[in-house]
Amino acid sequence: MEKIKRTFMIVTVLAALALLVSACDDTLDVFQAYSFDLVTMPVQESLREGETAEIRCTLAKEGEYKNAEFFIRMFQPDGEGELKMDSGTVFQPNDLYPLKKTEFRLYYTSHCSDQQTIDVYIQDNFGQVVQKTFSWQDKRASEDITDK
Template identity: 55%
Template sequence: MNMNRLNNRTKTKRNMVKSLAAFCVGLLAFGFASCDDELDVMQAYPFTVETMPVPKELKQGETAEIRCELVREGEFNGAVYTIRYFQYDGEGTLKLDNGLIFQPNDRYLLENEKFRLYYTSECDESQSLTITVEDNFGNSFEWETEFNNDTDTGEVPSGADTLTIKEGGVYQ
């Protein structure tokens, strides 16, 4: 009878070891099946555009400088950024710091993360425009800028306390 008990215990241990081995093999098979060989590379990172304060009032013929910086939450070498604008009130001209004059709603390549825009008033009424920066992954950042006609002379426009008037009406 002792031999039967010993055989039963040995069989029970073998069955437990076999069950544990089968469980481990099943767990490994599940783990390998749920793995993916491809890396998950994030390409589209959110971004914003930060600007310095701009004057709120411009006379016809005056130019306001808009200092901008593209602030990205991450970087991907293949990211390309473009800029465009739409003017829905008044008349004026917007150009990039390299001298490129923008046409409304046309996209232009942004080559630097820090850039300057120059808006020149071409009317004596209020002006409003929307500026949009987009990447090649479908993300965009948009902001509005408004200028009122300044009928006073010789005064620094309100809201321009961190800016100084430079020759030619350009604000810095």
């Protein structure tokens, strides 16, 4: 009886080891598409015609993949203005521009006294997209209207 118990124990341990060894996989999982977000400092809410607002941006990534590429584009649904990168690049609506830095500044210059809105899109080469919307109102123009 003792010999049967010992044999059964040895067979059970060997079976468990065989299962553990066969469950291991030598292939390496490489994760490429890490999620990210565009983080900004607070942006002023009022902007008069001709004034420029600075938008300080940081691309916050959850992981690092050396072949990841990021791009930026903008669209302006309301108002008229110009969005410029700190490198001097002036953005055209819906054109895609490479984003080489994770910390950068955008400068929006108002060209009207109406409410203005811009949508900034950051996307990576894996198809992930993050959108941020910025809006400004010309408070002086609205005060002039209410004073009349």
